[in-house]
Amino acid sequence: MRSREDWRGHPMRLPSARFASSGDVSVKDPNTLEIASRVLAGEVPAGARLIRWLEDDDPRGAAVLAELYPHTGRARVVGITGAPGAGKSTLAGMLIGELRARGQKVGVVAVDPSSPFSGGAVLGDRIRMQQHAADPGVFIRSMGSRGQHGGLARASFDALLVLDAMGYDTILVETVGVGQEEIEIVSLADTTLIVAVPGLGDEVQAIKAGLMEAGDVFVLNKADRDGAPETRRQLELALHLRTQHHGEGAWIPPVIPAVAARREGGAAVLDAVDAHTQSLRESGEITARRSARAYAVFHKLLRDAAARRLLEAALARPDAAALVEGVRSLSIDPHAAAASLVSRLELAGI
Amino acid sequence: MRSREDWRGHPMRLPSARFASSGDVSVKDPNTLEIASRVLAGEVPAGARLIRWLEDDDPRGAAVLAELYPHTGRARVVGITGAPGAGKSTLAGMLIGELRARGQKVGVVAVDPSSPFSGGAVLGDRIRMQQHAADPGVFIRSMGSRGQHGGLARASFDALLVLDAMGYDTILVETVGVGQEEIEIVSLADTTLIVAVPGLGDEVQAIKAGLMEAGDVFVLNKADRDGAPETRRQLELALHLRTQHHGEGAWIPPVIPAVAARREGGAAVLDAVDAHTQSLRESGEITARRSARAYAVFHKLLRDAAARRLLEAALARPDAAALVEGVRSLSIDPHAAAASLVSRLELAGI
Numbered sequence: 001m002r003s004r005e006d007w008r009g010h011p012m013r014l015p016s017a018r019f020a021s022s023g024d025v026s027v028k029d030p031n032t033l034e035i036a037s038r039v040l041a042g043e044v045p046a047g048a049r050l051i052r053w054l055e056d057d058d059p060r061g062a063a064v065l066a067e068l069y070p071h072t073g074r075a076r077v078v079g080i081t082g083a084p085g086a087g088k089s090t091l092a093g094m095l096i097g098e099l100r101a102r103g104q105k106v107g108v109v110a111v112d113p114s115s116p117f118s119g120g121a122v123l124g125d126r127i128r129m130q131q132h133a134a135d136p137g138v139f140i141r142s143m144g145s146r147g148q149h150g151g152l153a154r155a156s157f158d159a160l161l162v163l164d165a166m167g168y169d170t171i172l173v174e175t176v177g178v179g180q181e182e183i184e185i186v187s188l189a190d191t192t193l194i195v196a197v198p199g200l201g202d203e204v205q206a207i208k209a210g211l212m213e214a215g216d217v218f219v220l221n222k223a224d225r226d227g228a229p230e231t232r233r234q235l236e237l238a239l240h241l242r243t244q245h246h247g248e249g250a251w252i253p254p255v256i257p258a259v260a261a262r263r264e265g266g267a268a269v270l271d272a273v274d275a276h277t278q279s280l281r282e283s284g285e286i287t288a289r290r291s292a293r294a295y296a297v298f299h300k301l302l303r304d305a306a307a308r309r310l311l312e313a314a315l316a317r318p319d320a321a322a323l324v325e326g327v328r329s330l331s332i333d334p335h336a337a338a339a340s341l342v343s344r345l346e347l348a349g350i
Numbered sequence: 351m352r353s354r355e356d357w358r359g360h361p362m363r364l365p366s367a368r369f370a371s372s373g374d375v376s377v378k379d380p381n382t383l384e385i386a387s388r389v390l391a392g393e394v395p396a397g398a399r400l401i402r403w404l405e406d407d408d409p410r411g412a413a414v415l416a417e418l419y420p421h422t423g424r425a426r427v428v429g430i431t432g433a434p435g436a437g438k439s440t441l442a443g444m445l446i447g448e449l450r451a452r453g454q455k456v457g458v459v460a461v462d463p464s465s466p467f468s469g470g471a472v473l474g475d476r477i478r479m480q481q482h483a484a485d486p487g488v489f490i491r492s493m494g495s496r497g498q499h500g501g502l503a504r505a506s507f508d509a510l511l512v513l514d515a516m517g518y519d520t521i522l523v524e525t526v527g528v529g530q531e532e533i534e535i536v537s538l539a540d541t542t543l544i545v546a547v548p549g550l551g552d553e554v555q556a557i558k559a560g561l562m563e564a565g566d567v568f569v570l571n572k573a574d575r576d577g578a579p580e581t582r583r584q585l586e587l588a589l590h591l592r593t594q595h596h597g598e599g600a601w602i603p604p605v606i607p608a609v610a611a612r613r614e615g616g617a618a619v620l621d622a623v624d625a626h627t628q629s630l631r632e633s634g635e636i637t638a639r640r641s642a643r644a645y646a647v648f649h650k651l652l653r654d655a656a657a658r659r660l661l662e663a664a665l666a667r668p669d670a671a672a673l674v675e676g677v678r679s680l681s682i683d684p685h686a687a688a689a690s691l692v693s694r695l696e697l698a699g700i
Contacts, residue, residue, distance in 0.1 A: 054685075062685040069683035161683075291678045298677045301688035302664055303657045309692070310656030311649075327648045328641045333419035333511075335404075335412040338651035342659070 029063065036067035042167045044139060051141060054158040065158070068165040073290065075107070075164035076277055079186030080174045081214075082195030087221040090260040091195055091269070092174050096132050098266040099170050106132075107168035109159045110142040111152055111175040111185055139168060154300045156185050157293060187214035188293040190286060191276045193269070195219045196235060198228035212242055215253055217272045223257035223265070232257065251279045314341050379413065386417035392455075392517045394489060401491060404508040415508070418515040423640065425457070425514035426627055429536030430524045431564075432545030437571040440610040441545055441619070442524050446482050448616040449520050457518035459509045460492040461502055461525040461535055489518060504650045506535050507643060537564040538643040540636060541626045543619070545569045546585060548578035562592055565603055567622045573607035573615070582607065601629045664691050 038046035053061030078095075080088050092108065099106045132138045141159050143152055156173060163171050175185050186192045194215035218239070220232050235255045243252050254272050258265025280286040314320060323341055326332030388396035403411030428445075430438050442458065449456045482488045491509050493502060506523060513521050525535050536542045544565035568589070570582050585605045593602050604622050608615025630636040664670060673691055676682030 062689065066683055066686050069686075073680060157684075287680075290680060294677050294680055294684050295674070298674070298684035298687050299661075301684055302691060303661050305688060305692040306660030306664060306695075307653045307657035309695070310660045311653050314652055314656060324645070324648070327644050330423060330637075330640060330644055333416055334507075334644050334648035334651055336416045336419075337648050338655060339412065341652060342655040345656075345659075 029060075032060065032063045032067060035060075035064050039064070039068060039162060039165050040071055040167070044166075047139070047162050047166045048141070051159050051162050054162070055155050061158075065161065068161065072161050072164040075160075075168055076170045076191070077160055077164075077189045077293075078170060078172050078273055079189030079192040080172055080195065081186045081192070082219075082221075083197075086195040086197050087260050088174055088195050091193075091219060091221055091258065092172050093132065094258075094260045094263050094266040095172060095270060096138055097263070098270045100135065100137055102270070104169040105137045105167060106139075107163035107166070107171040108138065108140040109156055109163065109171060109173045110140065111156055111173065139163060139166065151300065153185050154297055154304075157188070157297045184296070188289065188296055190280060190289055191216045191273050193217045193219060193273065195221050196231065197222045198225045198231040212238060216251065216276050217269070218253055218255045219265070219269055220255055220257045221260050224259050224262075228257065249283075251276060251283075310345070314345055317341070317344065319344060379410075382410065382413045382417060385410075385414050389414065389418060389512060389515050390421055390517070394516075397489070397512050397516045398491070400512050401509050404512070405505050411508075415511065418511065422511050422514040425510075425518055426520045426541070427510055427514075427539045427643075428520060428522050428623055429539030429542040430522055430545065431536045431542070432569075432571075433547075436545040436547050437610050438524055438545050441543075441569060441571055441608065442522050443482065444608070444610045444613050444616040445522060445620060446488055447613070448620045450485065450487055452620070454519040455487045455517060456489075457510075457513035457516070457521040458488065458490040459506055459513065459521060459523045460490065461506055461523065489513060489516065501650065503535050504647055504654075507538075507647045534646070538639065538646055540630060540639055541566045541623050543567045543569060543623065545571050546581065547572045548575045548581040562588060565589075566601065566626050567619070568603055568605045569615070569619055570605055570607045571610050574609050574612075578607065599633075601626060601633075660695070664695055667691070667694065669694060 035046050035050060039050055050061060050064050052058075054065065055061075080092055080095075082088050089110075096106050096108070132140070141163065143155055143159065160171055160173065173185060173189055192214050194217070196218060198220060218235055220228060220235065222228075223232075232255050239253050239255070243250060256265060256269050256272050258269055260266075277286075280289065315324070320341055323332065323337045327334055327337045385396050385400060389400055400411060400414050402408075404415065405411075430442055430445075432438050439460075446456050446458070482490070491513070493505055493509065510521055510523065523535060523539055542564050544567070546568060548570060568585055570578060570585065572578075573582075582605050589603050589605070593600060606615060606618050606622050608619055610616075627636075630639065665674070670691055673682065673687045677684055677687045
C-alpha cells in the first residue's frame with residue numbers, strides 16, 4: 001500500500017500497523033478493527049457495509065467510524081448541483097473521465113434522485129455511465145431516498161467520510177439542487193460547482209435566489225445553444241456583484257462553458273476546480289469548510305438524539321394520551337396539541 | 351356563501367356567525383378572527399399569508415389555524431407521484447381541467463421541485479399551466495424548497511388544511527416521488543395516484559420497491575408508446591400479488607391508461623379517483639387516513655419542539671464546549687462527540 005498523507009500534510013498511521021503494534025486490541029471488538037482495516041485498504045464490500053451501518057444507525061457503524069476518523073481528510077470533496085435538466089450527471093460523468101485520465105481515484109455520492117447514478121434516469125443515461133461503473137478506480141454510492149435515519153445530509157456526510165477513508169482522491173457529490181438539505185450538502189463541499197444552461201433568463205434568477213452564494217465554480221453547460229454568451233454575461237455580472245466587496249486575493253468564481261454530452265470542456269472545468277482547491281489550501285479556508293462540515297453532522301446527530309429522548313418523555317406523560325386522542329379524532333388541531341404538550345413539559349421542568 | 355358540510359356530514363359553523371354572536375371576541379386577537387374569516391371566505395391573499403405564517407412558525411399562524419381547524423375536513427386530498435419524467439404535472443394539469451369541468455374548485459400543493467407549478471420546469475410546461483393559474487377556481491401553492499421550518503411534510507400538511515378551509519373541493523398534492531418525506535406526503539393523502547410510463551421494466555421495479563404499497567390508483571401515462579400493454583400487465587400482476595391476501599370488498603387499485611399531453615384519459619382517471627373516495631367513505635377508512643395525517647403533523651411538531659429544547663440544554667452545558675471544539679478541529683468524530691454529549695445528559699437526568 002502506498003504511503004498516504006492526510007490533507008494537513010501529516011503522514012497517516014494505518015490501523016493495520018496499530019493493529020499489530022498496540023496492546024489495545026483486547027478492549028475493542030476485533031471485528032471493528034478488521035472492518036476499519038478493510039475500509040482503509042479500499043475494499044468496496046467493507047466500505048459499502050460501513051455506509052449501510054451508518055445509515056441504519058447500527059452501533060457498529062459509529063465504532064468503525066471512530067477508528068477511521070483520524071485517517072480521513074485527504075480526499076477533496078466537489079459538490080455538483082443545478083436545476084433539473086441542466087446536465088449534472090452528464091457533467092459528473094465527464095469529470096470522472098477527466099479525473100481518471102489524471103490518475104485519480106474517484107468516489108461519487110449521488111443524492112440526486114433523478115441521477116442515472118442513483119437509478120432514477122432514463123435508460124440512455126444509465127448506459128453512458130456503465131463504463132465508470134465497471135472501473136475499479138471509481139466507486140459510486142447512491143443515497144437511496146428511504147431508510148436513512150437522520151436524513152440525507154447526515155447520511156451523505158457519513159458516506160463522504162467512508163469514501164475518503166477508502167482512499168478516493170476526489171469525491172463528487174451530486175445533488176438535485178433543490179431542497180434545503182440538498183443545498184446544505186453541496187454548500188458544505190470543499191468546492192461547489194453550479195451547473196447552469198443557456199437561454200433561460202429565469203435560470204439565472206433561480207441560481208441567484210438559491211445557489212449563487214454557494215457556488216465556487218460555475219459551469220455553463222450546453223454552451224453550444226443559442227443564448228450562451230448572454231447567459232454567461234448575466235452569470236458573470238451576478239458573480240461580480242457578489243464578490244465586489246470581498247478583499248484582494250479573494251476567489252472569484254469563474255464561469256466555464258462546456259458541452260458535457262459531447263465531452264467538451266471537462267479539462268477546463270477540472271482546472272478551475274483544481275485552482276479553487278489550491279486557493280482554499282493557500283488561504284486556509286479548507287480547514288474552515290471541513291470544520292463546518294463536521295459541526296453540521298455533529299449538530300444533526302445531537303438534534304436527532306435530543307428529539308428522540310424528549311419525544312419519548314413527552315408521549316409517556318399520563319396527560320399526553322388525551323391530547324393524542326384529540327389529534328387522532330380530529331378534534332384538536334396538531335399545532336395546538338403539540339404546543340400544549342410542550343408547555344406542560346416546561347412546567348414540569350423537563 | 352353556500353352552506354357547507356364537513357366530510358363527516360356535520361353542518362359547518364362559519365366563524366363569521368361566531369364572530370357576531372359569541373362573546374369571546376375580547377379574549378382573542380381580533381386580527382386572528384378576521385384572517386380566519388377571510389380564509390374561510392376563500393380569499394386568496396389571506397390564505398397565502400396564513401400558509402406563510404405557518405411555514406415561518408409565526409405564532410399568528412397557529413392561532414388562526416386553531417380557529418379554522420373545526421371547519422376543515424371537507425376537501426378531498428389526492429396525492430400524485432411517480433418517477434421523474436413520468437408526466438406528473440401534465441397529468442395534474444389534465445385533472446384540474448376535468449375537475450373544473452365537473453364544477454369543482456381545485457387546490458394544488460406542488461412539492462415537486464421540477465414541477466412547472468413550482469417554477470422548476472421548462473418554459474413550455476409553464477405556458478401550458480397559465481390557463482389554470484388565471485382561473486379563480488384554481489389555487490396553486492408551490493412549496494418552496496427553502497425556509498420551511500419543520501420540513502416539507504409538515505408545511506405541506508399545513509397548506510392542505512388552509513386550502514381545505516378556503517373551500518377547495520379537491521386538493522392535488524404533487525410530489526417528486528423520491529425522498530422519504532415526499533413519499534410520506536403522498537401516502538397520507540386520501541387517494542394516492544402513482545404515475546408510471548411504459549417501456550421501462552425497471553420502472554415497475556422502482557415502483558414495486560418504493561411506491562407500490564402507497565398507490566390507490568395507477569395511471570399508465572404515455573400509453574400510446576411501445577410496451578404499454580406489457581407494462582400494464584406487469585403493474586396489474588404486481589398489484590394482484592399485493593392485494594390477493596386482502597379481504598373481500600377490499601379496494602383493488604386499477605391501472606388506467608392515459609396520454610396526458612394529449613388530454614386523453616382524464617375522465618377515466620378522475621372516475622377511478624372518485625370510486626376510491628367512495629370506497630374510503632363506505633369502509634370508513636377515510637377517517638383512519640385523516641387521523642394518521644393529523645397525528646403525523648402533531649408528531650413532527652412535537653419532535654421539532656423537543657429537539658430545539660434539548661439541543662439548547664445540551665449545547666449550554668459547560669462540558670459541551672470541549673466536545674464542540676474537538677469536532678470543529680476535526681479531532682473528535684461527530685458521531686462520538688454527539689454520543690458522548692447525549693450520554694452526559696442522561697447521567698444528568700435530563
